[in-house]
Amino acid sequence: MKPRLIHILLPLVLMSLSSCGIVYYFIYDVTPRKNEPHRQQIEYLITESIDTQNVFSIRCSHMDSLSDEKYALNSYKLKTGASAAAVQIRMYGPDGSFIYGWDQCMGNPHIYKIFDTLPMHSPYDLTINFNLHLYSDLNLFDIGNVEKANLIEQSKEFDYTIVVFWAEWVGVFADRAFADVYDYVSKYPEVDFLILKLNTATFCGKK
Numbered sequence: 001m002k003p004r005l006i007h008i009l010l011p012l013v014l015m016s017l018s019s020c021g022i023v024y025y026f027i028y029d030v031t032p033r034k035n036e037p038h039r040q041q042i043e044y045l046i047t048e049s050i051d052t053q054n055v056f057s058i059r060c061s062h063m064d065s066l067s068d069e070k071y072a073l074n075s076y077k078l079k080t081g082a083s084a085a086a087v088q089i090r091m092y093g094p095d096g097s098f099i100y101g102w103d104q105c106m107g108n109p110h111i112y113k114i115f116d117t118l119p120m121h122s123p124y125d126l127t128i129n130f131n132l133h134l135y136s137d138l139n140l141f142d143i144g145n146v147e148k149a150n151l152i153e154q155s156k157e158f159d160y161t162i163v164v165f166w167a168e169w170v171g172v173f174a175d176r177a178f179a180d181v182y183d184y185v186s187k188y189p190e191v192d193f194l195i196l197k198l199n200t201a202t203f204c205g206k207k
Contacts, residue, residue, distance in 0.1 A: 076127035088165035096134035167201035
């Protein structure tokens with residue numbers, strides 16, 4: 001089998017397992033899912049030398065919404081009923097329109113050349129649900145209507161908005177996602193990016 005074909009088929013094989021595959025838990029320092037309060041999120045970002053601006057938690061009532069058609073990024077998981085990945089990257093235009101995305105179960109984003117172009121894109125047919133929109137996805141954020149409206153107006157002033165879905169318990173996947181995004185935006189100093197960080201490890205009733 002050709003190497004390129006292997007790279008394309010491997011994520012599909014892994015996604016056929018539970019979540020991203022049991023193998024991930026042994027290779028990528030993934031720990032049992034736990035609640036991550038805002039203070040813990042900030043401490044983690046500081047430890048990883050990641051800026052602490054625009055840090056949000058997923059809304060408790062929307063914990064399972066990432067697997068719904070309205071919010072699901074991975075159309076393969078949507079079709080099979082598998083749970084959504086905790087780590088995702090989504091890119092939107094200044095009008096909130098969805099451009100492209102990636103999640104940890106899709107494999108190495110560099111193999112798919114997602115970060116090789118502006119805006120993000122892949123020459124391969126990844127299982128992306130393009131029926132997404134920033135204004136709708138902001139419903140996932142644990143914020144009020146005023147703050148949501150402010151984010152919408154703020155996003156209109158930028159060339160692109162990137163939302164990083166992340167959780168500390170996912171280990172290396174979160175580290176790499178942040179590294180990839182910040183490396184990506186650093187390649188285009190003339191472009192204005194708004195980066196929002198959405199932690200996906202909020203448990204209902206626990207703050």
